[in-house]
Amino acid sequence: MAPAISISLNDSSDVTDFVIKQGHGVKGLSEMGIKSLPEQYIQPLEERLMTRIEPQESIPVIDMSKWDDAQVSNSICDAAEKWGFFQVVNHGVPLQVLDDVKKATYGFFGLPAAEKIKYSKENSSSNNVRFGTSFTPQVEKALEWKDYLSLFYVSDEEAAALWPPVCKDQILEYMKSSKFLIDHLLQVLMKRLNVNEIDETKQSLLTGSVRTNINYYPICPNPELTVGVGRHSDVSTLTVLLQDNVGGLYVRGNEGEDSWIHVPPINGAIVINIGDALQILSNGRYRSVEHRVTANGSSNRISVPIFVNPRPQDMIGPLPETLANGEKPIYKQVLYSDYVKHFFRKAHDGKKTVDFAKITN
Numbered sequence: 001m002a003p004a005i006s007i008s009l010n011d012s013s014d015v016t017d018f019v020i021k022q023g024h025g026v027k028g029l030s031e032m033g034i035k036s037l038p039e040q041y042i043q044p045l046e047e048r049l050m051t052r053i054e055p056q057e058s059i060p061v062i063d064m065s066k067w068d069d070a071q072v073s074n075s076i077c078d079a080a081e082k083w084g085f086f087q088v089v090n091h092g093v094p095l096q097v098l099d100d101v102k103k104a105t106y107g108f109f110g111l112p113a114a115e116k117i118k119y120s121k122e123n124s125s126s127n128n129v130r131f132g133t134s135f136t137p138q139v140e141k142a143l144e145w146k147d148y149l150s151l152f153y154v155s156d157e158e159a160a161a162l163w164p165p166v167c168k169d170q171i172l173e174y175m176k177s178s179k180f181l182i183d184h185l186l187q188v189l190m191k192r193l194n195v196n197e198i199d200e201t202k203q204s205l206l207t208g209s210v211r212t213n214i215n216y217y218p219i220c221p222n223p224e225l226t227v228g229v230g231r232h233s234d235v236s237t238l239t240v241l242l243q244d245n246v247g248g249l250y251v252r253g254n255e256g257e258d259s260w261i262h263v264p265p266i267n268g269a270i271v272i273n274i275g276d277a278l279q280i281l282s283n284g285r286y287r288s289v290e291h292r293v294t295a296n297g298s299s300n301r302i303s304v305p306i307f308v309n310p311r312p313q314d315m316i317g318p319l320p321e322t323l324a325n326g327e328k329p330i331y332k333q334v335l336y337s338d339y340v341k342h343f344f345r346k347a348h349d350g351k352k353t354v355d356f357a358k359i360t361n
């Protein structure tokens with residue numbers, strides 16, 4: 001239902017107050033039935049999506065039913081090297097779990113603003129639970145048409161105490177059911193890097209911290225003028241991404257500057273993408289690829305990424321195994337939390353974050 005509030009859309013501080021301070025988000029603006037996009041959401045021309053779909057190119061879809069098949073393992077590693085993105089089907093995560101987490105996402109964003117605002121950066125009782133909008137609104141020149149809830153996992157006890165009751169169980173279940181898939185993918189990817197055994201230290205370096213976001217992209221009055229999420233790469237080791245059937249996720253292709261490839265929704269599939277941490281650990285062999293999400297004029301869209309990461313206190317740099325054959329390191333050792341802070345403190349800017357870890361001569 002539309003909130004019974006009127007705001008002046010021409011007054012940018014009124015819009016900020018309504019969207020950010022009162023917690024209505026862009027969902028609140030959308031449901032007011034606004035007919036044109038407030039100015040602060042208008043993106044520079046070069047950031048709006050100019051889609052040049054490559055009919056020859058598409059992101060691989062990998063059938064995981066034969067888990068141990070060498071061909072399946074090869075497809076995973078090839079996709080991680082070439083595209084940085086692939087979809088998996090028959091992945092072992094029960095479809096009911098995926099349905100439940102999508103419903104729970106709608107459940108959270110359907111709460112009144114007064115409930116959601118309790119989880120904002122200003123009001124949340126913990127840094128690990130954060131409801132917000134756009135990416136980092138304090139520093140962005142143009143805002144993004146997205147609301148989100150971000151949950152950093154510490155323990156079941158903390159989640160029970162702090163996560164919103166309306167979505168907590170479903171998100172935990174989704175995270176737990178994805179664990180086998182995540183571990184298997186990493187084991188396969190590590191093997192190609194000559195890491196044959198993932199001991200406790202490596203396991204922690206690859207998967208030691210997990211953040212799950214739920215994203216809501218409401219119907220937008222002028223979708224062609226803005227973005228759902230701007231160009232970025234994830235700072236994770238890998239990301240397990242559930243999207244609904246609306247579409248709008250585009251990945252940078254291999255055929256020049258303006259080649260963007262759509263990741264078509266496939267019922268029951270999960271999207272996997274390599275993040276910056278794995279690009280750095282693999283000394284650039286696996287690619288963390290830029291992606292973006294368009295705004296949509298006719299459908300609301302949700303997505304649920306699980307970001308699997310090193311721990312904040314880990315140092316990340318090329319793994320010794322990747323350098324054993326004399327390969328020159330292209331990244332230095334950086335503290336992972338410094339890397340993540342650097343990412344969150346500036347607006348999305350494509351692949352620029354990774355420069356933070358590059359060796360410059």
Ligand SMILES: CC(C)(COP(=O)(O)OP(=O)(O)OC[C@H]1O[C@@H](n2cnc3c(N)ncnc32)[C@H](O)[C@@H]1OP(=O)(O)O)[C@@H](O)C(=O)NCCC(=O)NCCSC(=O)/C=C/c1ccc(O)cc1
Binds near residue numbers: 134211232336
């Ligand atoms: C650095 C962290 C995130 C926070 O450390 P902290 O010690 O609690 O420090 P702060 O709470 O002061 O956060 C540092 C800065 O990051 C900001 N921040 C802290 N989490 C957040 C947050 N989820 N949201 C947006 N600002 C944040 C936070 O506002 C703060 O900015 P500032 O107030 O300007 O200093 C730390 O928990 C950490 O290293 N975690 C490791 C795991 C982790 O979260 N990895 C990131 C995976 S997320 C990913 O790959 C992609 C995410 C993404 C998300 C949105 C997109 O559009 C696109 C991509």
Ligand SMILES: O=C(O)CCC(=O)C(=O)O
Binds near residue numbers: 234303
């Ligand atoms: O919504 C999506 O499909 C992708 C979102 C995304 O790239 C992110 O949250 O990092």
Ligand SMILES: [Fe+2]
Binds near residue numbers: 232234291
């Ligand atoms: Fe992303």
